[in-house]
Structure formats: structure tokens, C-alpha cells
Amino acid sequence: MLLIRNSNLVDWRRSSRTTYDILIDDGVIKKIDTRIDCSDADIIEAKGLVAIPGIVDPHVHLRQPGYEWKETVESGVLAATSGGVTSLCAMPNVMPCPDSVENYHYVRSFQSDTVIRVLQSCSINQNLSGRRNNWKELYEAGSIVFTNDGLPVDRNSDMAAVLWFSKETGVLVAEHPEIPEFDKSLGNTENAVICRDVILNERIGGRLHLQHISLASSIDFLKLAREKKIRFTIETCPHYFIETSEGLSDGFYEVYPPIRTDNDIEAIRRAIVSGLIDIIASDHAPHTLEEKTSEVPARGFSGVELLFPLSYTALVSEGLLSLQALTKLLTFNSSNLLGINPACLEEGERADIVLFDPNESWIVEESSMYSKGKNTPFLGKKLEAKVKYTIASGKIVYPFIGESV
Numbered sequence: 001m002l003l004i005r006n007s008n009l010v011d012w013r014r015s016s017r018t019t020y021d022i023l024i025d026d027g028v029i030k031k032i033d034t035r036i037d038c039s040d041a042d043i044i045e046a047k048g049l050v051a052i053p054g055i056v057d058p059h060v061h062l063r064q065p066g067y068e069w070k071e072t073v074e075s076g077v078l079a080a081t082s083g084g085v086t087s088l089c090a091m092p093n094v095m096p097c098p099d100s101v102e103n104y105h106y107v108r109s110f111q112s113d114t115v116i117r118v119l120q121s122c123s124i125n126q127n128l129s130g131r132r133n134n135w136k137e138l139y140e141a142g143s144i145v146f147t148n149d150g151l152p153v154d155r156n157s158d159m160a161a162v163l164w165f166s167k168e169t170g171v172l173v174a175e176h177p178e179i180p181e182f183d184k185s186l187g188n189t190e191n192a193v194i195c196r197d198v199i200l201n202e203r204i205g206g207r208l209h210l211q212h213i214s215l216a217s218s219i220d221f222l223k224l225a226r227e228k229k230i231r232f233t234i235e236t237c238p239h240y241f242i243e244t245s246e247g248l249s250d251g252f253y254e255v256y257p258p259i260r261t262d263n264d265i266e267a268i269r270r271a272i273v274s275g276l277i278d279i280i281a282s283d284h285a286p287h288t289l290e291e292k293t294s295e296v297p298a299r300g301f302s303g304v305e306l307l308f309p310l311s312y313t314a315l316v317s318e319g320l321l322s323l324q325a326l327t328k329l330l331t332f333n334s335s336n337l338l339g340i341n342p343a344c345l346e347e348g349e350r351a352d353i354v355l356f357d358p359n360e361s362w363i364v365e366e367s368s369m370y371s372k373g374k375n376t377p378f379l380g381k382k383l384e385a386k387v388k389y390t391i392a393s394g395k396i397v398y399p400f401i402g403e404s405v
């Protein structure tokens with residue numbers, strides 16, 4: 001048994017003014033009360049700390065199998081737990097790609113003993129861009145998220161078909177909105193893809209999820225679409241609403257969608273505050289230093305461990321959003337998106353809990369990152385909110401054994 005003493009509780013439904021004790025037994029929250037005595041429980045003294053539900057990150061590249069020099073399931077999960085993430089969804093651009101039942105089971109075999117909940121998405125097309133996969137077989141094998149992330153769904157007919165499949169079964173269709181061949185000549189094609197998808201889904205009504213939205217013009221369109229009650233969810237990432245650090249080598253700013261203008265950053269921030277954006281995800285995309293500093297730098301940022309502290313610093317510390325509202329974006333909406341039971345601070349619920357210190361500031365440094373990829377454009381940035389404990393299914397998974405708080 002584990003007893004958390006004297007912490008404030010915040011989830012999307014409540015924000016406590018008084019402190020509470022939380023008793024955890026057998027992976028679930030057994031009791032919450034102003035004072036609990038339990039002589040045979042391990043005790044975490046949490047005075048001054050805030051307890052929130054475990055963070056759910058629906059957009060993570062774990063790189064294994066196939067790209068273990070960038071990240072492994074083990075190192076990715078260490079990074080996740082150090083940032084308070086207790087559930088995540090892994091993207092399918094690994095090798096082999098989970099585009100068949102056999103490959104799906106093979107990729108899953110690397111995730112069998114993780115200390116946090118790991119879901120694995122399957123691709124929509126063979127190896128992200130070929131003919132259509134057999135979605136029904138993959139769904140029956142356990143996959144509930146379909147995406148070609150890294151690439152968009154190229155053919156209109158495939159997008160319509162997978163949205164119909166989503167409507168029948170309830171699986172999630174996540175879109176990476178980009179037209180790669182226009183990257184250089186036309187730029188900013190994010191909104192062209194989201195327009196196609198949203199308009200198709202207006203007629204179909206599947207579960208469409210728009211990944212890493214980054215443009216003010218996308219927000220303008222999506223605002224109108226939301227008023228029409230078209231079914232879709234919107235995700236953004238910290239690097240689309242937070243200014244990055246200055247002075248790093250060029251490759252450290254290379255990502256898709258690219259870092260946008262101040263006007264876009266402001267629009268994304270406003271769309272978070274207004275509730276138009278449903279979810280903040282990391283799009284954790286670790287690479288080696290060599291890959292980021294080469295002539296054609298690899299795209300993507302390492303970020304699963306920074307998702308919560310970055311969001312907290314930019315939104316809650318700045319007074320734009322309450323912590324309660326932030327937990328809605330980082331836990332409640334994202335767990336609903338993935339179809340998992342949302343962790344909440346209630347008796348009987350799964351004990352996925354983060355304890356953090358809202359008054360401890362710290363600096364993002366390579367040495368403080370657990371991911372193999374130290375490729376973040378937020379190096380050197382001062383953040384508020386330090387995760388002190390991550391508890392997943394009732395077990396302390398951070399700090400790691402042998403490390404102190």
C-alpha cells in the first residue's frame with residue numbers, strides 16, 4: 001500500500017483548497033480523505049506538492065523496433081515517466097511498420113512489460129504510403145488508432161474509406177496534415193489537408209483527429225467547422241505555442257510542421273484558451289545529435305518529458321489557463337481520444353498520479369533529459385513545475401529506484 005500525505009488535488013473536475021491524503025492499494029485509489037492513518041503503507045510526504053492525474057500523450061515516436069539508436073521503448077518510457085506521462089500512444093513509423101497483424105504483434109512484443117500504459121497505432125497504408133491495410137484484421141488484433149503519421153493519407157479515396165471504417169468501429173483516424181511535394185514550392189499546406197479531411201468527415205462522421213495543428217489559418221477554418229458541429233478533434237504541441245530558445249544550431253529548429261510565426265503562435269495559444277484545441281501532445285521525435293546537426297537535419301523534437309512542464313509554464317504560470325483546464329487537455333480529453341478510462345482522482349479509479357512542485361523552477365539541460373534524443377529547441381529554458389513523483393497503476397515509477405527526489 002502507498003499513502004500520499006497532504007497534497008492538493010486537481011483534476012478536470014475539481015481543484016482542492018485543502019490538502020488530502022490518498023491511499024493506494026492494488027493499483028487503485030482506495031481512499032481519499034483529509035486524514036488517513038494506515039500503519040502498513042509506504043508514505044510519500046507531499047506537503048507543498050500538487051497531485052494531478054497521470055498525463056496521457058497520444059503522439060509519441062518510440063523508434064523501436066528499427067531505430068534503436070534514436071530511442072528504445074525502455075528509454076522512451078523512462079523519459080515519459082520523468083515528465084509525469086503514465087499513458088502514451090506510439091506512432092507506426094518503426095521498422096517493420098505495424099501494417100499487418102504479424103508486424104503489429106511483433107512491434108507490440110517490445111512493449112509487453114512497460115511500467116506505464118503503451119498503446120500502439122497501426123498505419124492506414126502499407127508502410128505508411130502503399131495500398132490500404134486490412135484495417136478489420138488489425139482492429140480485431142487490438143489496434144484502435146490508425147495513422148500514417150510522418151506522412152499524410154495521400155489518396156482521397158483511402159481517407160474516405162478509413163473514415164467510414166472509423167464510423168463503423170469507433171477507431172481513431174489521426175491525420176498528419178502535410179503535402180510533402182509542396183513543402184518547398186507552396187509551403188503551408190497543412191490547411192489544404194485538414195480542409196479535405198474535415199469536409200469528407202462532415203458527410204461521413206468518423207472519428208477524425210488532426211495532429212500537430214500549427215497555423216492561424218488552420219484555426220480560422222476549424223473554428224467555422226466546429227460551429228457546424230463536424231466531428232473532429234484538434235491537437236497541437238508545445239513548440240507551436242511557446243517561443244523556442246535562441247542560439248542553438250539550425251537543425252535543432254527543424255520539425256514538421258515547421259516552427260511558425262509569432263502570429264501563428266499567438267493564434268494557437270488563443271485557440272487553447274478558448275477551448276477550440278482539445279489536446280496538447282508532445283510529438284516526441286528523438287534523433288541523435290549527429291542527425292540533427294547534419295547537412296539535412298532530421299525533423300522532430302524530443303519532448304515527452306517536457307510536455308507537462310512546458311505547457312504548465314506557458315499557460316498556467318502565465319495566467320492564461322487554470323491548472324484544472326490544463327489537466328483537461330493533457331489527461332481527460334487525451335484519454336477519451338484513445339478510448340482509455342480517464343485517470344481521475346477518485347476512489348476506485350486506477351492510481352495514475354503525478355505529484356509536482358509548482359514552486360520549483362528548473363532549467364532544461366541535456367543532462368536532465370532521459371530520452372536518448374536531446375534534440376529539443378527548449379534547451380536552456382527555465383521551466384516551472386517540477387515533477388517529483390510519477391505513480392502508474394499504484395507503483396512509483398519515477399523517481400527511479402536508487403534516485404532521490
Ligand SMILES: [Zn+2]
Binds near residue numbers: 212
Ligand atoms: Zn506528424
